Structures are given as structure tokens and as C-alpha cells.
Amino acid sequence: MAANAFLLIAGFLIVLLIAAKLLSNLLVCFIDGTPLPVLRRVEGVLWRFAGIGRDEMRWQGYLTALLLFNALGLIFLTAILMLQADLPLNPRHFPGMSWDLALNTAVSFVTNTNWQSYSGESAVSYFSQMAGLTVQNFLSAATGIAVAFALIRALCRRSVQTLGNAWADLTRITLWLLLPLSVIIALFFISQGVIQNFHDYQTIITPEGVQQVLPMGPVASQEAIKLLGTNGGGFFGANSAHPFENPTALTNFVQMLAIFLIPAALCFAFGRCAGNPGQGSALLAAMTIVFVAAAVAVMWSETHGNPAFAGMGIDSTFNMEGKESRFGILATGLFVAVTTAASCGAVNSMHDSLTPLGGLVPLWLMQIGEVIFGGVGAGFYGMMLFVFLAVFIAGLMIGRTPEYLSKKIEVREMKLTALAILVTPALVLGGTALAMMTEAGRGAMLNPGAHGFSEVLYALSSASNNNGSAFAGLSTNTPFWNLLLAFCMLAGRFVVIALVMMLAGSLVSKTIRTAGAGTLPTTGPLFTGLLIAAILLIGALTFVPALALGPVAEFLDLLK
Numbered sequence: 001m002a003a004n005a006f007l008l009i010a011g012f013l014i015v016l017l018i019a020a021k022l023l024s025n026l027l028v029c030f031i032d033g034t035p036l037p038v039l040r041r042v043e044g045v046l047w048r049f050a051g052i053g054r055d056e057m058r059w060q061g062y063l064t065a066l067l068l069f070n071a072l073g074l075i076f077l078t079a080i081l082m083l084q085a086d087l088p089l090n091p092r093h094f095p096g097m098s099w100d101l102a103l104n105t106a107v108s109f110v111t112n113t114n115w116q117s118y119s120g121e122s123a124v125s126y127f128s129q130m131a132g133l134t135v136q137n138f139l140s141a142a143t144g145i146a147v148a149f150a151l152i153r154a155l156c157r158r159s160v161q162t163l164g165n166a167w168a169d170l171t172r173i174t175l176w177l178l179l180p181l182s183v184i185i186a187l188f189f190i191s192q193g194v195i196q197n198f199h200d201y202q203t204i205i206t207p208e209g210v211q212q213v214l215p216m217g218p219v220a221s222q223e224a225i226k227l228l229g230t231n232g233g234g235f236f237g238a239n240s241a242h243p244f245e246n247p248t249a250l251t252n253f254v255q256m257l258a259i260f261l262i263p264a265a266l267c268f269a270f271g272r273c274a275g276n277p278g279q280g281s282a283l284l285a286a287m288t289i290v291f292v293a294a295a296v297a298v299m300w301s302e303t304h305g306n307p308a309f310a311g312m313g314i315d316s317t318f319n320m321e322g323k324e325s326r327f328g329i330l331a332t333g334l335f336v337a338v339t340t341a342a343s344c345g346a347v348n349s350m351h352d353s354l355t356p357l358g359g360l361v362p363l364w365l366m367q368i369g370e371v372i373f374g375g376v377g378a379g380f381y382g383m384m385l386f387v388f389l390a391v392f393i394a395g396l397m398i399g400r401t402p403e404y405l406s407k408k409i410e411v412r413e414m415k416l417t418a419l420a421i422l423v424t425p426a427l428v429l430g431g432t433a434l435a436m437m438t439e440a441g442r443g444a445m446l447n448p449g450a451h452g453f454s455e456v457l458y459a460l461s462s463a464s465n466n467n468g469s470a471f472a473g474l475s476t477n478t479p480f481w482n483l484l485l486a487f488c489m490l491a492g493r494f495v496v497i498a499l500v501m502m503l504a505g506s507l508v509s510k511t512i513r514t515a516g517a518g519t520l521p522t523t524g525p526l527f528t529g530l531l532i533a534a535i536l537l538i539g540a541l542t543f544v545p546a547l548a549l550g551p552v553a554e555f556l557d558l559l560k
Contacts, residue, residue, distance in 0.1 A: 066497065067498075104117055104483070115485060115489065145266075182221070232469065259338050294337045420503070
């Protein structure tokens with residue numbers, strides 16, 4: 001079992017790093033603003049048709065464009081979901097969603113969270129899936145990558161104080177990065193058995209003589225961007241555990257690769273843009289080390305079974321509850337770590353059925369801000385916040401003003417960094433407290449005791465950190481939960497983006513000079529990686545366990 005786990009993790013990382021390295025070449029062109037030779041004329045026509053200017057923006061203009069763009073998407077998607085009964089491609093005649101569920105769903109997909117308080121095959125029409133949810137899967141992913149591009153430019157530029165053109169970045173990311181890759185992945189999924197059609201649901205007779213209704217729909221096209229954009233929203237309620245979404249062990253492997261592909265490529269691209277590939281490698285190494293430890297922990301816990309069964313005299317050498325037999329424990333454990341290390345809510349198993357320690361790992365990965373690869377763009381700029389914190393702490397240790405890539409990290413930068421890091425913990429703690437204090441919040445709990453609290457905590461952690469996966473066990477389709485989670489998703493996404501853009505504006509305007517007396521020289525890659533790992537370890541040993549009392553209490557109960 002240990003050898004199989006090692007081979008699976010090693011094979012996954014080798015293929016991932018090779019693919020990410022190749023993709024980083026394209027990302028560098030986008031960050032530098034270099035138009036691709038073949039597409040130069042096409043872009044010129046697009047800019048003229050859309051009225052997009054060529055001028056670059058300061059952080060205020062860039063942020064305003066992103067907020068306006070996503071606000072319009074939120075309004076548009078809410079309207080589609082509420083009016084879907086009167087829109088085409090609705091063979092099952094699903095009614096429009098209630099206003100609170102439509103708002104929650106729209107916020108969820110616009111913020112790249114894809115929390116779903118509904119089951120797709122019984123609530124959402126084909127038109128809503130394609131023109132609403134899938135479109136936002138592209139646009140929310142493009143937004144996160146654009147913010148990462150702006151921050152990279154702020155760190156790497158030496159002579160200008162602008163961060164690029166938001167409209168040009170969003171267009172290029174969507175058309176030349178996300179769309180081609182999604183088409184390739186979707187075609188591969190179709191070849192493996194993922195469905196893609198507009199048929200009405202099919203009624204069949206099973207070998208046992210039972211009538212069964214099989215849901216249909218344009219699944220492969222949504223599945224590809226759901227994973228590539230670290231969105232996670234499933235076409236069906238079972239998500240990537242459904243055989244029509246994830247039919248084989250090979251599609252399962254490719255799905256995990258797609259989730260990590262762009263976050264890993266951004267690290268390589270950052271190193272090249274900075275003129276110091278070691279800096280990007282340091283970030284990637286820190287992410288990989290923590291990820292491997294998390295994946296091993298889930299695999300180990302799930303392969304050792306449930307100690308409560310052993311106490312009852314039942315042989316429980318492994319925990320297969322809630323898992324697909326076609327994937328097995330190891331591939332499932334790796335998927336659990338991948339989807340919660342990245343800001344992706346796709347699941348190929350029921351997280352509610354994980355062992356207590358197995359469930360603690362994804363909870364912790366979300367609560368540290370999903371910076372271990374993280375969402376497309378969001379994981380990169382989230383990890384950079386820890387880099388700035390690490391560099392600042394190093395400066396305090398030796399009594400000098402810290403610099404990172406020749407950019408001074410001073411009081412304003414640290415205030416913005418601290419605020420951005422604290423946004424999601426505040427939302428998780430405040431949201432969990434509010435849910436446990438109110439009857440409307442407690443009334444959604446289907447399981448009593450520590451596990452019920454774990455489900456509430458997981459839901460707030462998932463929403464606030466824009467993950468979207470769930471422990472389940474909560475009846476969250478109520479006005480209270482729809483609005484609470486919508487607020488957490490909005491704040492967890494756009495308050496952090498606003499602070500990161502302010503930070504980028506502060507960094508790009510810094511006076512550039514060579515590191516000398518009174519400064520900490522530009523931090524070396526190895527030193528940066530070690531500091532990041534140390535800060536994450538300190539968080540794991542101090543603050544994070546306070547947010548994970550539910551799983552810990554469950555584990556202690558089992559030991560009794």
C-alpha cells in the first residue's frame with residue numbers, strides 16, 4: 001500500500017510539473033503583454049469592436065474594472081436562475097430558483113466558489129448550466145488569474161507604475177488560455193465516456209427489472225472548466241463521483257492534473273518574469289511539501305479504518321465508506337487533498353464519510369487560506385501574502401528594512417498583508433459563531449455533537465475560502481444559510497482581491513534602488529521557502545487547531 005501511494009503521488013507530481021513548465025511559457029507572454037504573433041490582428045479587431053483602449057491602468061482602475069465586471073456577471077446569472085422556467089433548453093421544465101437560492105448560487109459561481117445548495121440534475125436547466133454557470137466558471141477563473149498577473153507585474157516592473165489593462169487581461173486569459181485548454185480536456189473526457197448532449201432524461205430498465213431515470217446534458221464542456229478553473233461545481237449532485245462526470249481512473253487522474261495545472265504554472269511564470277527562476281521554484285517547493293504531507297495524512301488515515309469499529313469487534317482495516325470502488329482509497333485520498341489544497345470544490349467521494357483525521361486535513365488546507373497551489377491566481381497571490389509576512393519577519397529578526405525583489409516591504413504593505421490574511425479566519429469564526437448562536441443556524445444540523453459542529457465549521461470554511469466542497473449533513477437551502485454563505489463568499493473573494501490590488505499598487509510605486517545599508521538584501525529562494533514553511537507550521541500548531549475543534553473532538557471520542 002505504501003509503495004502504491006508513493007508511486008501515485010510521484011507520478012502525479014512529475015506529470016504536473018512537466019505540463020506546468022510548458023504552460024508557463026504562454027503565461028509569461030500574457031504577463032509581459034506580448035501579443036501572440038498569430039493572434040495580433042485578431043486582438044486588434046476585438047479591442048476595436050469592444051471599445052477596449054490600449055492604455056494600462058493603475059491599481060484603482062484595474063480593481064474598478066474587475067469589480068464592475070463581476071457585478072454585472074452576478075446580476076446576469078441571478079436573473080437566469082430565477083427565470084429559467086421561461087428560458088429555452090429546459091426539457092425537464094424546472095421552475096426558477098427562489099431569490100435567496102439564486103443569489104447564493106450566483107455569488108457562488110461568480111466568486112469561483114461553486115458552493116451548491118441544490119442538486120444539478122433536479123434543479124438546473126441545460127440553458128442555466130451553459131449560459132449561466134459555465135460562463136461564470138470561465139470568467140471567475142479569469143478574474144483570479146488577472147489579479148495574479150497584476151501582482152506579478154507590481155513585483156517585477158522597474159520603470160512604470162501601472163499594472164496592465166484589466167479588460168485585455170480578462171480577454172486574453174479567457175480566449176487564449178482557458179478556452180483552448182477546456183476544449184482539449186472536454187474532448188478527452190468525451191472519449192472516456194463523459195456525456196455531452198441535449199437529450200431529455202432517459203428511462204431504462206435495469207437488469208434487476210427496476211425502472212431508472214438517467215440524467216443527461218452537456219456535461220463534458222462544464223466539467224473541463226470546472227476543474228481547470230478550480231471552480232468545482234458539479235453538473236450532477238454527486239459531482240466527480242458520478243460516472244457521467246468522472247467515469248474512469250484515467251479521467252480521475254486528469255481531473256486532478258487539471259486542478260493544479262495553472263496554479264503550478266503561475267509559479268514557474270513568476271520566477272521567469274522576476275528574472276530569478278529560483279523564486280518561483282521556492283514557492284512551488286513550499287506548496288508541494290505541504291501538499292504531499294497532507295495527501296499522505298489522508299491516505300494513511302483512510303487506510304487505517306475506523307477505530308470505533310475495531311472497538312466493536314468489527315474488522316476495519318480501511319475506510320471505504322463514501323468512496324467509489326473504481327478509484328479506491330489512495331486515488332480518493334489524493335483527490336481529497338488536491339481539491340481542498342486548490343480552491344476547488346470538486347469531490348469524488350463523500351467528505352462527510354472520511355475518518356476524523358482524514359476530514360481534518362481538507363478542513364485545515366482550506367483554513368490556511370488555500371495557498372497550497374490554491375485556486376487559479378488566488379492561490380498564487382494568497383501565498384505571496386505569506387511571502388511578504390516571511391520577509392518582514394526576517395527583517396525584524398536582524399533589525400533591517402526588508403526587501404523582496406528589490407521592493408521595500410514597509411508598514412503600509414504589512415498592514416495590507418495582515419488584513420488580507422485575517423479576512424477569511426474572521427469570516428469563518430464569525431460565521432460559525434453566528435450559526436451556532438441562532439436557531440436558524442442550528443436547525444440545519446442533521447447530526448448532533450462534534451460531527452454536526454464539524455459540518456457547520458466545514459461549510460463556513462469552504463465558503464469563506466471560496467472552495468465549495470462540503471461535509472454535507474446540513475440543510476443549507478434556507479434563507480439564513482443562503483444569505484450567510486453568500487456574504488462569506490463575497491467578502492472572502494473580493495475584500496481579499498481589493499486588499500491585494502491595493503498592495504500591488506503600493507509595491508509598483510515603490511522607489512527602486514539597489515539593496516544596501518539598512519536593508520535586507522533580496523531574499524534568496526531557499527530562505528524564502530524555509531520562512532514560508534515555518535510560518536505555515538506555526539499557524540498549524542497555534543491558530544488553526546482552534547478552528548478544527550470538531551474533528552479533533554470526534555477523534556478523541558473514537559479513542560474513548
